[in-house]
Amino acid sequence: MVTMEQDYAAWVEQDQKQLHPLQNAARHTNPVVVERAEGVYLYTTDGRRILDGMAGLWNVNIGYGNTELPDVARDQMLQLPFTSNFAGMSNLPSIRLADKLSGYAYPALKTTCFTSGGSESNETAFKTARYYWRRLGKPEKIKIIARNAAYHGISMGATSATGISRYHTPFGPLVPGFLHIPNPNPHRYEGDLRPGETVGQAAARALEEAILREGPETVAAFIAEPIQGVGGVIVPPDDYFPLVRAICDKYEVLFIADEVITGFGRTGQMFGLTHWGVQPDILSFAKGITSGYIPLGGMQITDAIKDVIWNAPDADSWMHGFTYSGHATACAVGLRNVEIIERDGLVENSRVLGERLLKGLEGLLEFPQVDNVRGKGLLCGVEIVKDKQSRQPDMAFGNQIANTAMSMGLRTRVVGNALAFSPPLTITAAEVDTIVQTLGDALVKLNTPQ
Numbered sequence: 001m002v003t004m005e006q007d008y009a010a011w012v013e014q015d016q017k018q019l020h021p022l023q024n025a026a027r028h029t030n031p032v033v034v035e036r037a038e039g040v041y042l043y044t045t046d047g048r049r050i051l052d053g054m055a056g057l058w059n060v061n062i063g064y065g066n067t068e069l070p071d072v073a074r075d076q077m078l079q080l081p082f083t084s085n086f087a088g089m090s091n092l093p094s095i096r097l098a099d100k101l102s103g104y105a106y107p108a109l110k111t112t113c114f115t116s117g118g119s120e121s122n123e124t125a126f127k128t129a130r131y132y133w134r135r136l137g138k139p140e141k142i143k144i145i146a147r148n149a150a151y152h153g154i155s156m157g158a159t160s161a162t163g164i165s166r167y168h169t170p171f172g173p174l175v176p177g178f179l180h181i182p183n184p185n186p187h188r189y190e191g192d193l194r195p196g197e198t199v200g201q202a203a204a205r206a207l208e209e210a211i212l213r214e215g216p217e218t219v220a221a222f223i224a225e226p227i228q229g230v231g232g233v234i235v236p237p238d239d240y241f242p243l244v245r246a247i248c249d250k251y252e253v254l255f256i257a258d259e260v261i262t263g264f265g266r267t268g269q270m271f272g273l274t275h276w277g278v279q280p281d282i283l284s285f286a287k288g289i290t291s292g293y294i295p296l297g298g299m300q301i302t303d304a305i306k307d308v309i310w311n312a313p314d315a316d317s318w319m320h321g322f323t324y325s326g327h328a329t330a331c332a333v334g335l336r337n338v339e340i341i342e343r344d345g346l347v348e349n350s351r352v353l354g355e356r357l358l359k360g361l362e363g364l365l366e367f368p369q370v371d372n373v374r375g376k377g378l379l380c381g382v383e384i385v386k387d388k389q390s391r392q393p394d395m396a397f398g399n400q401i402a403n404t405a406m407s408m409g410l411r412t413r414v415v416g417n418a419l420a421f422s423p424p425l426t427i428t429a430a431e432v433d434t435i436v437q438t439l440g441d442a443l444v445k446l447n448t449p450q
C-alpha cells in the first residue's frame, strides 16, 4: 500500500509493479499521476494543471467533476448494484436505457444488447453477424472486412479486425476470416486511384473488389469507424459512406458502424454516420454513453437481425453475453449521462466549438511540420511530417510536440500520423483557444534553435 505521505519517486516505484496498457513497461519511469479533475482540466500529484485535449480516451464527453452521475450511481448501488441479465432475468435501469436508445442513434436500430466497452461491443457484433447468416442458411458467410488503420479494440476478434500491425505482431495468430482494405484517407490514399475517380469512389471500389474476390457468399460484414480515431483521425470524403452502404446492400453484407468514439456527440452530430445520411445494420457504442464515469458499451441491431434471433429455436439460441451485460448501475449512469448531453446542448457545443478548434488548428499549417489539419466536431487531427516536400510522416517529432505540449499544460496523443484533439464536449471557446495557443507555443519552441 502506498500512503499519501510518500513522494513521487515512491509512487513511481509502486506503479512500476503494475502492467500498464499500451506502454513499454521498462519506459514507465515518469508517469503523469492524476489525482483529480474538474471541467476540462486534470490535476496531477505534483501540482500541475493539464488541459485534457483527449477527454481521457476520447470518452469524457460531459467533462470532469459532474455531480449528478455520482448521485445516480450511489442511489442505484444502494437499491440494486447489479443483477444478472442472463437467461430470464432483467433490471429496470437496463430496460429504461434500452428504451431510451431504441431508434435513438438511427431509426432502423431499435434493439440493444449491452456490454462493458468497445471491444466487447465489436466482438458481439461479429458473432451476431455470423449467427445471422448461419440462421438464414448461409453458414459460409463468415468473413469480416475491415480497413487499414482501423482500431476496433483489443480482444481477439476486435484485434483481428484492427488494421494496425503493431497490435497484431505481438499476439498472433489472429482469428481467421478477417481481412483489410484501404481506408478512404483523402490526404494520403494508399489504394489504386483511377483517373477521374474520387478517393471516396476508389475506396468504395476497394470494398466491392474485396467482396467479389472473396466471394459474396463468404462475407458476413464490413466494419468501419465513421471517422477513424486511433488510425489518425481520418475523415472520409462525403461520397464514401453512401457508396459503401449501396455496395453492402448489393452483396448482402452487413454494415457494422463502430461508433465507439464517434457516438454521443463527439463529431457535432449525436452519431457519426448521420453526417452522410447513412444507417448501419449493426452499431457498436461505448465510451461517450457514460462519459467514462463507469464502464458501459453496447450493440444495436435492425429488426431484420432481431427477428432472426427471436425466431431461433431453443437449441440454437444466441448464446452470447457478459457478466456485466446490462449492469444496473452502469445503465442508470448511462441514462442520466445521455440526458445531460441533451439538456446541456453538448452536441451543438461540439459542432460550434469544433469549427473553432479546426479553424484555430488550421492556423498552424504555417509550421513546416504541419501538413494537414482535419476533423468534425470536437474530433480533430493535426498531421505531422518531416517537411512539406517529402510529406514523410514524422511521429518521433509528433511525440516531441506532444511531450512539449504536456510540459506546457496540454494533453494530446499521437495517433497514426497525427496529433489527436478530442476534448470534453463541455469545453469553452477560451479553452479551445488555449489548446491552439499551447500547441502553437510548443511548435515555436521546437522550431527555435536551442
Ligand SMILES: Cc1ncc(COP(=O)(O)O)c(C=O)c1O
Pocket: 057, 116, 117, 118, 119, 120, 122, 151, 152, 153, 154, 225, 229, 230, 258, 259, 260, 261, 286, 287
Ligand atoms: C473505434 C474504437 N472501437 C473500439 C474500441 C475499443 O474500446 P474498448 O477499449 O472500450 O474496448 C476503441 C477504443 O479506443 C475505439 O476507438
